[in-house]
Amino acid sequence: MGERRCALVRVLVLQAAWAVSGGQVRYSVPEEAKAGTVLGRLAQDLGLEAGEAEARRLRLVAQGRRASVEVSGASGALVLSSRLDREELCGKSAPCALRLEVLVERPLRVFHVELEVTDINDNAPVFPAARKNLSIAELTTLPGTRFPLEGASDADIGVNAQLTYTLSPSECFSLDLEKIEEDVESLFLVLRKPLDRETIPVHRLVLMASDGGRPSLTGTMELEISVLDVNDNVPQFNQSVYKVQLPENAERGALVIRLIATDLDEGSNSDISYSLQILSPQDRRDVFGIDRNSGEIRLKGDLDFEDVSLYHLQVDATDKGTPPLSGHCKVVLEVLDVNDNAPEVWVTSLSVPVPEDASLGTVVALLSVSDRDSGANGRVRCWVWPASPFGLEATFAGSYSLVLREALDRERVSEYEVEVRAEDGGAPSLRASRGLRVPVSDVNDNAPAFAQAVYTVLARENNAAGAELARLWARDPDEAGNGRVSYSVWEGGAAAVSASGAAGGGWRPASSYVSVDAESGRVWALQPLDYEELQVLQFEVRAVDAGEPPLCGNATVQLFVLDENDNAPALLPAGSAAEAGGVAGEAAELGAVAAAGAVSGSGTLWAWAAWGAPAGQVVAKIRAVDADSGYNAWLRYELWEPRGKGPFRVGLYSGEVSTARALDEADGPRQRLLIVVRDHGEPARSTTATLSVSLVEAAEAALAAGSSSSLSSLSSLSLSRAAGAGAELGPGAASAATNVWLVVAICAVSSLFLLAVVLYGASRWAPRAAVLSGPGPTTLVCASEVGSWSYSQRHSRSLCVADGAGKSDLMVFSPNFPPPPPPGPAAKDTQPEPSALLDTVSFITLPASHHVPPFLSLLTRPVGCLYFLPGSAPTAFTPVVA
Template sequence: MGVCWGPVVRVLVLQAAWALGGGQVRYSVPEEAKAGTVVGRLAQDLGLEAGEPEARRLRLVAQGRRASVEVSGASGALVVSSRLDREELCGKSAPCALRLEVLVERPLRVFHVELEVTDINDNAPLFPAARKNLSLAEFTTLPGSRFPLEGASDADVGANAQLSYTLSPSEYFTLDVKSSDENRKSLFLVLAKSLDRETMAEHRLVLTAIDGGRPSLTGTMELVISVLDVNDNAPQFNQSVYKVLLPEDTLEGTLVSRVRATDADLGIYGEVIYEIDSVLPPSASDVFSIDTNSGEIRLTGALDFETVTFYDLHVKAKDKGSPPLSGHCSVELEVLDVNDNAPEVWVTSLSVPVPEDAAVGTVVALLSVSDRDSGANGRVRCAVWPAAPFGLVATFAGSYSLVLREALDRERVSEYEVEVRAEDGGAPALRASRGVRVPVSDVNDNAPAFAQAVYTVLARENNAAGAELARLWARDPDEAGNGRVSYSVAEGVGGGAVAGGGWRAASSYVSVDAESGRLWALQPLDYEEVQVLQFEVRAVDAGEPPLCGNATVQLFVVDENDNAPALLPAAGGGPGGGGRGLGGVVAKIRAVDADSGYNAWLRYELWEPRGKGPFRVGLYSGEVSTARALEEADGPRQRLVIVVRDHGEPARSATATLSVSLVEGAEAALAAGGAAAAAAAAAATNVWLVVAICAVSSLFLLAVVLYGASRWAPRAAVLSGPGPATLVCASEVGSWSYSQRQSRSLCVAEGAGKSDLMVFSPNFPPPPGPAAKETQPEAPALVDTVSAPPLCRLSPLPPSCGPGRPAPGVVMEGDSWVFRVFSPHGVMSPFLFSYWRNYESREGNTEFSSVFV
């Protein structure tokens, strides 16, 4: 083998130099060194000069056996001449030293040289035999039994001869090595477990010996162990633990697992049957079954992850020996969760009813939400529907508060059906909901409110005491006592003017039922005493504190025809001066009616004589005039019976008898003079009467203005200026309202008679002809404007209204038609309403305005 000997030789030279000091040279060379390997510079070490080794014939002296080294004659070096085998030279001796003698002639000297042959690992361990056979009986040889083995030997020495042993892997056998002394070891084959011939009839093992050289060398011996059979094998499962995963919705009858056990015995001793030995938890013993022959385990009950998540089945396999031998295994079943449980919502606390004035953030209910599933299947999201006025606030895991998000109004919604919806995170997701009924309790936050701010009531005069005039109703949306309304006439507020001046409280005329709101008369009403009552009705609820509302009632007394016409004294004391000509006014019949409107509209008829008499009477003026020229045949005296009728239903009348004497011209002149004197006296009297009337009227007008300012100051102006509509009235005689567009000043005058004044803006030129002569000259009682054509366009036409002729009392003033109708009490005449109603029903777009005093 190739070895680098330079360092070795240097060491040997140093040793030789040291040895020369003692008269001996020592060298060392490894065995198996190649021929020609220089062991040492022998001549130099012996102190010979160059050339002397050959001259002095330096040589080795043979020692009886062939030396494996020699001296080179030229250089005097000691070199290997043949194979050195330490084991051959020294055997097991150590160290292996060769003693050599070196001769030098001229002069002759003998030197002793010691050559040590060092060992190399050139011998592998060697067993006595390549194979060793053993026979062992199954189960009769107990585990732990020891069987001695013969170890290996190694020709090398030292570390190269130090042996270690290994045994090929085996579950049945192990190797036990014990050192008896430094160089000897005892080997034992140890039985680790009982042998089973049915499992393995023969075991082949390899025993390996490894020396301590580098690199190490090995030797092997095969161990053949034959197992002698006995019937002593229990069934063995192919695995001790079977692990199974099943979802909880697995159907009954599904194969859970198949276990398998084998028995190496023959015949009936090798036949295996299976059974479930135990189940954990014990309550699940009827959930599984096993086939005794095949070992198939099937599901016979339902799995529920929420009840049991893990099952441990202990399965036993036994043979048919006597006694039987058995083996065991475990089947571990893990149940996988599926989303088979919907979320559950519980109301743990509910605070109802909720007051409608509850603050935002008030907790209405406490809820608990859970899902028996796990993981994402058990994560629950919650929401409330409808989204308002409630919301959910999470307090901690699985708990929520139902809180108020918006203000409540019981009058708008008195009860809420709230649905709390829960949804888990499974796929598909499962949902659940819980309804929560949240009633809202009432607080007194609404005052009674009448349907109208102003009620207009028409009451016929002469009604019976206790007659129901109207029903007032105020709505209070609160409930129970908060919404229970009682009615009353406001004390000291409102009333009506009575005839002859003065003011009388409304409570003396009417009363209102506290519970029903029925307005009834305390006494019969007399139109001639009072025409309009205006008062307030108050509605108060029973809440704490009570709230109230007001409504104004305008009670208009509708005139009945209960007064017959009354004749007035003649203005003059003498006969008229008409003479015998045609159309001359003879006299004038004057009459008044305490009623109003149609009931006070008088007409005059000549009752006697009938036929073609010489006189006639004006239908509405009451003027008696000649209808033709008087003749001698008419006689010196005429007796005229004139009937004055009103237009009421039924009509009332009065009769006047007028005596007309026919005189000559001189008597007529005297009569005329007397009449003139009487007229002058009457005129002087009328001047003082006018002054008195003006004074009284001024005082009355001032009182009315002051009262109106104090009474209606907070309200929209009624007497003048534009303002909102405040009164709407409908009756069998027509319609009227305060105008939203325009109004006119109110004029009041005292006197025996009054008139209603309407102004029509014409939409075509006025008809030709003179204005009506029969218009009364009294001061107007009211002024207002409507857009309408002349009254004669209405149907049916008023009396004395024909083609091209205006209605009675219609005159043209400026660019408007003015219609005056006699009305002694200043209230719109009912016939005007009937014509207005007919017109309104045809046109449909007319605005009618009125102001009453």
């Protein structure tokens, strides 16, 4: 036992050198070695530095029983983790070698280690049975007669399996070991002298088998020999050894061989029965069967070349004599290989997912391929289907690497189903396959993209703060954070326009009007929009993904504010700049209305009319404006009181108050008119004006008419309000008050006339470019009295409402936007020039006369405007090119 322990502790052979043929490390270890035995310094033998084994994850690829060996993570040594039994691993095969696959990472490499398990004498010889009975006839059995015995078997190999036999001392028997072939021996019990049943009826001997190990192990079998009388001829076979070949796919019941033995005796002593014993392997006793009468050996079980390739059988032929005699022969059956095993494919390592930017040649998986058949039946070829984007590279005998051959694109193919196919060289060939699922991981290589480069959004004014205006969505085909998009207002803005039409607030960023939800892309208003302040807002929305580095995409949003009828008509105040007569005065008038507020109530206005005035004479004009646009700003005038057939009427669209019939004294000294000014919006808004018309003598009326004849473009309402507005005068003081106000009116009219002359002279000598200029070509859009409106796609506003009984509104549009401030920090302090804002749109209202005033011709000639003058019908226009 001491020598055996030394054999277990001592490593018989420890090799740590690279094999020249395949670059593999070989180690040797005796079987039954204790767990924890160090087999070799694997990390050092593989060329790894100290501490590199653990950093590069040196490990074994465990397959089946190879789990008995492990790698120490700290030292990189190859250590035995459990007991190894050579007989369990390899049986009688020699040498017994285990092929191990060793992996290291960064970079991924595979090494092959061969571990040889050497045999120790740990198995004693074993006989097929503990006792064997023999019958030998007395006298007739001559000395030298040989009786075959079943030899012992030893699971060890080599010297440990070399058996020697000894027989207990006997005068009548001895042993003889005959070597028939190189690995086939026959053991015989030899009769040394005739037996005498009367002397010794039964001989009991002990047969001992000893192996060649150190120390030697033994096994015994008891021989019980009965001495019989008579039958002295033994059945004989014509051969002592029969050799047979049978393919492994032979069906059950197939004939293996027919044996015939002869016996020289007669009668029952020559009747032979056959029996079969399987000598090796001893655990396959149910594979073959023999007919006791015919001697035919047939197949009862299945053959498997990969399991057992050679069978040793013993056939006994026994006669029916008394005592019965037996003859023996051996049958050696060789199993022929057929291609009945398909190749086997194992995945030893799989590195997934694969980044879509992985370089060509990247190792995705390591595979091992084998076939249990031999020869051509065991030669295997492998390939990948489909052929792209992966391929196979042979790294060692039976080992392959699955590598990347083509570039990947996760947005095109996010996952590959790869099949590794193997085919052997048999006829017919057998195939096997192994499917691999190779997902592709995402890389941030796609920027968010909007469906449109420009979005047009329509929003009504006076919307609630927080109201949703639009939803924008950008598509990013990447996944996870690389495809998660956030939105923000990037740049853009508008010029804040006051109610007077001037640029009041300067440039304002788009972020002061709208905001974008970072997750949903919902555009919502930060404040109510006012069409009179803002008509068009242009800005950019940026979509940024959460990748590293982040990628972005932009889209332009054009927000058009739609007008609502949210402004009621407002009466122009008396004595405004418009009453000086001129387009410049009318432009300033809207500014005054917006800044100071127009007359929105029903204040009393004054006018004079002469008794006897004919029908159709204009006595006053109601002047009103509406801050809205389009139909919402198209005004109409209605006489509310007195109803019926009164002496006065109001122009539906001009606001001129004229006589409906000739005035007489029956109409009284004063007429109180209630006039309603209403727009065309839905719903319509209105305001009222109270006009008090005093009926005076023709001389007083002529004086008032003479003072106002020099200002044909002024409203008689303005004159009356310049003369005085307030409480009505009593009948006794009316004449004196009228004289005073006439003097004041004459002075005012003279001053205004002088101012008009000065303005006309200044406009004649002023440079034309300073009179009217714009950043681009001008588009003219006209509107008739009956409401045939044409809208501009850009910016529009109305400056004033002109005098005259019949008129048309001339609106001039410029297609140019005010230039937005450049992006960056400097954009916050940048303000557009007021002149640029004013030049973006111009509107001129012409009087209802076919004669164009000289100063209007001067204003419009540089840009080539079109004049649209009304004809007899409200919808008929005559274009005149300046």
